[in-house]
Each structure stands twice: as structure tokens, then as C-alpha cells.
Amino acid sequence: MRASDAAVYRSPASGEALSLDIHESAGDDVIGGELRTAGGERYPIVDGIPDLTYPPDLAGEDATARTVYDSVASVYDEYLPLTFQTFGCDEGQTRELMVERLRLVPGQRVLEVGAGTGRTSAVIAAKLRDRGHIYVHDISRGILQKAVERLSREAVPLSFLISNGIYLPFADDSFDAVFHFGGLNMFSDIRRGLSEMARVVRPGGRVVVGDESVPPWLRETNFGKVLIATSSHYGARLPLEEMPVAAREVAIEYILGGAFYLISFTVGEGEPAANFDLPIPGVRGGTHRTRAHGQLEGVTLEAKRLAQRAREKRGISMHAWLDEAVREAARRDLEE
Template identity: 40%
Template sequence: MKVSNLIYYRCPISGDELELEKSSLIIDGNVREGVLLSKKIGKKYLIKDNCIDFITPEQEIKGAAFARKYYSEIAKTYDENVHITFELYNENELDIRNRMIDLLELKPNYKVLEVSAGTGKDSEIIASRLTKDGGLWLLDISPDMIAYNIVRQKNVDIPIEFVVASACSIPFIDNNFDALYCFAGVGHFPDLPKGLKEMARVVKPGGKVVFCEKNVPEWLRDTEYGKICINNNPMFADPLPLKHIPVEARNLCVRWINGNVHYVFDYTVGVGEPKGNFDLEIPGERGGTFNTRYYGKLEGVTAETKQKAIEAQKLTGKSMHKWLDEIILKEAEKIINKANH
């Protein structure tokens, strides 16, 4: 970790700033070994072998506990076998990875966070698209997977930092990265809504988020092809996380790749929920605006009164909104003025 990058990190539990203990080993501005301290809660996070470990026992639950154990067990042979994930569907691994990374719309000077970075198969592709003016942060819940990633990136000539952490408590400040990438990790998030929210939180407005996971789409669920996939791994039957997409998502796209049984979401990060021009007057007999139709609702009337109102409104040549608004306001003011005198 670069000492100058300390400002980007936050305690994953309390969210407060972290301090580097004075006993830490610093060489050429990089922390080789040391400790990050959260003074607020007294929590310490170890820096060792160029990697910061933010995992706490509280975070090793549900899917996270499984992923940490499972990927630590297979880390040694992961690179030897991962090609099967693509060959099963007659796909080219490098082509699939590049197509997903293309969705990030990277520029050479971007700061990028990869979640569930694993042994670094995608990391090296992302790194190849960045320069020294940019930077790459690689996060995984498995220290063993990250250890192999560190070796893979040892000759990469751009700034790279390695982090062991939970995607549901990403240890970075808000609006920190230009892009975020996650290939086949969200299925293990112990709290999917929180994890997806976290990914949007740490990306700057205008930045891109891209994530992928196993999923047999609805139109293939009843096919033999789809049933075979689901039989092999029930995760293929997990629902799309549409209801958990953060409100900050803009221009969201979802597509299925890699045999049409892996979804890919990509979106641009916005600020809060979208803003509409809802005071825009709508032409036509009904008239009004989106806002008047939403905020201006009153009680209903009888069918007879409704019919009379429609007939009268047409005779005025005004929209229903304008006519009702005028006569109700006029009568209301008359009653209020009379009551006040």
C-alpha cells in the first residue's frame, strides 16, 4: 500500500479514517508490513506481503464463509481448471473476459476496483489497459487467492494494491473509483442488497459498474440445456437481482453471455434516485403534470358527477386539470375568506 493512498481507505466496520502505526515498515513510500488502526473502535488491520487484511470474524458468515473456505482450498489449482468454466459452453475464455472488461469503458488514467479478483485472470487484462497515471485495487475475500494474484501482477508496471475484504463492507471512501468490476462473485455475497449498494457507493458519479454471475434465464429454464446446468449447480437457478440494484444505477443493461447462462449487469453510477422534469405541462384533455397527478389527488366523486364534469370541461375548452384546479381553488378561497371575516 502506498502511504499516500491511506486517505482512500476506511474501517469496514465503523467507516472512520484509518491511521498507520508508526512501527510499520515503509520502503520507497510503500508499506510492506504494518498495521492500520481504527481509533474509533480500536480495531487493527494487518498489512503483510503487500496486502491489507480487513476480514473480521463477524464477516465470515453465510456465502462469505463458504467462499473464503472453498476458494482457499482450490487456490493452488484454480488457474489450471478455470478454463472449464468457458469450454463447457464452447466459449473462448479470453474473448469472454475481454468483452466484459470492455463494458467498463476504461481510460488509461482510471482508478479501478476489482471485487472478487481471485488469482488475477481478469486483473491482468484490466491492468494492461491502464497506465501509471491510473491504478488498480484488487479485493478478494480469500487471502490464498489474492496471494496468487500478487505473484501474477509482480511485473505489472502500474500502481496496484491488494486487499482481503468483504464486498459487503468495502473498506474505501465514497466516490473513490472510476470503475468497478466483479466476475462471478455476487452469488457468494452474504448480504446481496448491501453488497450491490456498496459497489455503487465507492464508484464516482459517471463511473461504470460491471458484474457477472451464473444464471439460467427464464426462457431456458425448461430446456434440457438449462436443467443440466441447474442440476450441476443450484446457483444457476438463483433469481436476477433486479430488485436489489441501487437507485443510483443509470442506463442499466443486462445480457447473458458464456453459454447464455451467465448474466452481466452494467450501469453508470448516478447521484441518488433519478430526477424527472415532472412539472412539465402535458397537453391534451387531461392536462396537468406528473407532479399534479401524483401530489394533487383528492377524493373521488359519484359517476353522475364525473360525467357532468366531463361534459362541462369540454365546453370550457380547457384541460380537465386546468378547469378543476381553477374552480376548486376559487371555491376554496371563497370559503376560507368568508370564514376569516
């Protein structure tokens, strides 16, 4: 870990800044030590990689992911091509397509969550050339160690870190782009995972995420049944309910044989903007706002019929007639 990264990382629990305690170093690289908050949280740096995992007792799914990927780290790269071969897809082209959705330009700061052995990080590095910075992240030390080996000769500055994807140890707006592929179905809290990815990207930056999901129209086909029987992850639904409110320009694609989704979006601020005060022409009249927030109470059928006839006679919208009638009656009773 570079000593300068201590200023970039934050407590995944509280968001507090961290101070660096170096036990062993080589030049600017910290090999062993600790990151600490003023409040007493402690995160170890072992073999040059900080471990910012939170919570210390991981939820079941996150703990399982760590154990599984620690144990398959040595064979992951050997077995992974099988997925691409199954669907007759070129891995390089598929990862290129995914990274294209990040719209990267050299000089940008990028976080890859759950990067595994760094197969997409290498594609991201090629896009940034020698300018920018990639934070290569995973929950499993075993698999991240493989990424360190793969990426050791990349020209762009790289930082490797361990953390839980649902508690990212970075301040808001830290990155131009965040990428994640292949682990989201395993996250214990997918909504939190997506919200964290959007939180650490600046407004206008990009988030791209993907994982297995046989689309609804293929679930009852032989294609769908075989895949879902092989791995329950193929039965996962698209995480649309879990998407952050700040997601804009959302695009959904099915890639890798049509058995994986890819969701890409631009990060906005809060809810989308809309002018809810434009008058709506027609018999009902009013605006989006009056229709959503201006409702009072139901009336008798007789009162309704009278109101409809009176509105028609006046040649105005029901909104305009009602608004006037209610105001007049209310002012009279209030004697204003």
C-alpha cells in the same frame, strides 16, 4: 502494502480514516503491521496484505466463500478453463469484452472486487498500461495470494487487499471504475454489495458486474435444467431489484454461452432527473406531478357526470376545470 495506501483505506465499519502502525517493512512496502481507527478498530497487515474484513463474524455465505476459495486456491486456475470450454468460449476474448464495458483509459483508478487469482485484473492492467492504479480485492487470502503471484510483473501500480465485498474499505468516489465477476451470487447481501460498488465510484464512473444466471426463457430447456442441476448458482435470478438507484445507462447482456449475465452501468447521483411539470395535452390534462400528487377524493357518480359535462362545455381539460372549481369553492369557504 504501500505505506501510502494507509491514506486511501477507510474503516469498513465506520468509514473513519486509518492510521498505520508498521511492524516490518522493506522500503515503502509494509510487510507486517496494523491499520487503526481513532475509535480502536484494528485491522492487521500480514505478508504485505491488509485484512479489512468486516464484520469480524462474517455472515454464513461470506464465511463459506472465504473457506471454499481458501481451499481451492491451489487448483482454481487448473479447473477454471472448464467453464469456458463447456460453452465453447475463448476466455481471453470473454474477459476482454467484460473489461471493454468499463471504458477504461490509462491513468484511471480501478477496483476489482472478488478478483480471485487475478485473471481479469491482468486484462485491466493491459488497458491501463503503466498509468493508473488497480486495487485487487478478495475475501480469501489464499486465492488473493495467487493474484499477487500472477500480477507481480505488471507495469501499472497495484495494491492487494482482503475485505468483505459488502463492506468496502474505501471513501465515496474513490474510483473511476469497479469490476466484479463470478462471486455476486454468493454474497450474503447482494443489494449491499452493488450499493457499495456504486458508492466507491465517482459520478460518471463505471461499474461492471456479472455472474451465473440461466435466463428465464431457457430454464425449462435441457440446457437450463442440466446447468441448474449441476450448480444452484445457475438458477440465480438477475439482481435487478437490488440495483442502486444511482445506476444510469444500465445495459444487460448474456455472455459465456448465455448462462452468465453482465450488467454494466454509469454511476449517477440520486434519482434520475425528469421534468414532471410539462402540461400534458388531452381531455385529462394536468402534469405528471398533478396526476401523482394532486389527487383529492372520489365524488358521487352524479357529481362526476356533471363535472364531465361542464368541462366539455368549457372546452378545457378535466384537470383545468377541477383545479379552478376546487380553488373557487375553497376560497369561498375560507372567505379569502
